[in-house]
C-alpha cells in the first residue's frame with residue numbers, strides 16, 4: 577500500500593535534481609506522475625526510470641514561464657491519468673549575473689522572476705481548476721532559505737522566492753474553500769545541477785556547511801520525503817505552512833559558547 581495510491585501528481589523540473597528524486601519517490605508510493613521539464617531528454621530519463629521500476633509516468637516538455645504551456649501540461653497529465661491531485665512546483669533557476677541590486681544584471685533579474693515566481697503562478701493558475709475538479713488536492717511550492725535570511729547575496733533569486741512564499745500563503749487561504757491545500761517547501765543547500773559549480777568551490781562549500789546546524793549539505797531524498805508528506809493525506813490538515821528541510825540553516829551558524837566570566 578503506497579502513500580500516494582490513486583493519486584496523480586504533476587512535478588515541474590522533474591528531469592533532474594530534487595524534482596527527479598521526488599518523481600521517483602512519488603511513483604514508488606503509487607502515484608502516477610507527470611514529469612515536466614524544459615529539457616526533453618531529462619524528462620524522458622525520469623520517465624524511463626519510473627517505468628523500469630514498474631510505475632506510471634508521462635513526460636511533459638514545457639517551460640513553466642511560458643503562459644500557454646501550463647494549461648497544455650495539465651491537459652496532458654489529466655488526459656493520460658484522468659485527474660490531478662498534486663501539483664509540485666519545483667522548477668527554478670539561479671541565473672548567472674544575480675547578486676546585490678547594485679551589481680545584478682537586469683537580464684538575470686527578469687529571467688529569475690519569470691521562471692521562479694511567474695512560472696509558479698502560471699502553473700497554479702493552470703493546475704488549480706484540475707485539482708478542484710478532482711475533488712481537491714495539494715500544491716507544493718518551492719521557496720528558499722535566502723527568502724528569509726539572505727545569504728549569499730543573490731537579490732533576484734531572493735526576491736523571487738520571497739514572492740513564492742507570499743503567493744503560496746494567499747493561495748492556501750483563498751482556495752482552502754475548494755479543498756485545495758498549498759504549502760511552502762524550503763530546501764537547504766545541496767548538490768544539484770543548480771549548485772554544483774558554486775559548491776565545487778571549497779570556500780563556498782565550507783561556508784554553506786557551516787551555515788547548517790547539522791553541519792552538512794542535504795540529500796535530494798531528504799527533500800523528496802517531506803514533499804511526499806505534503807502530497808499525501810498525512811498532511812490533510814496542513815496548509816499555508818513552511819516546511820523547512822534546511823539542516824537548521826535558519827538557526828544561523830554555530831558559535832562557540834561564551835566562556836564563564
Ligand SMILES: NC(=O)c1ccc[n+]([C@@H]2O[C@H](COP(=O)([O-])OP(=O)(O)OC[C@H]3O[C@@H](n4cnc5c(N)ncnc54)[C@H](O)[C@@H]3O)[C@@H](O)[C@H]2O)c1
Pocket residue numbers: 588589590591592593594595612613614615618638639640641666667668669691695718719720721762763764765766767768769770771
Ligand atoms: N539545490 C539547492 O541547494 C536548493 C536550495 C534551495 C532551493 N532550491 C530550489 O529547489 C528547486 C529545485 O532545484 P534543484 O537544485 O533540484 O535544480 P536543478 O537545476 O538540479 O533542477 C531543476 C530542473 O528544472 C528544470 N527547469 C529549469 N527551468 C525550467 C523551466 N523554465 N520550465 C521547466 N523546467 C525547468 C531544469 O531543466 C532541471 O531539470 C528550485 O526551485 C530551487 O530554487 C534548491
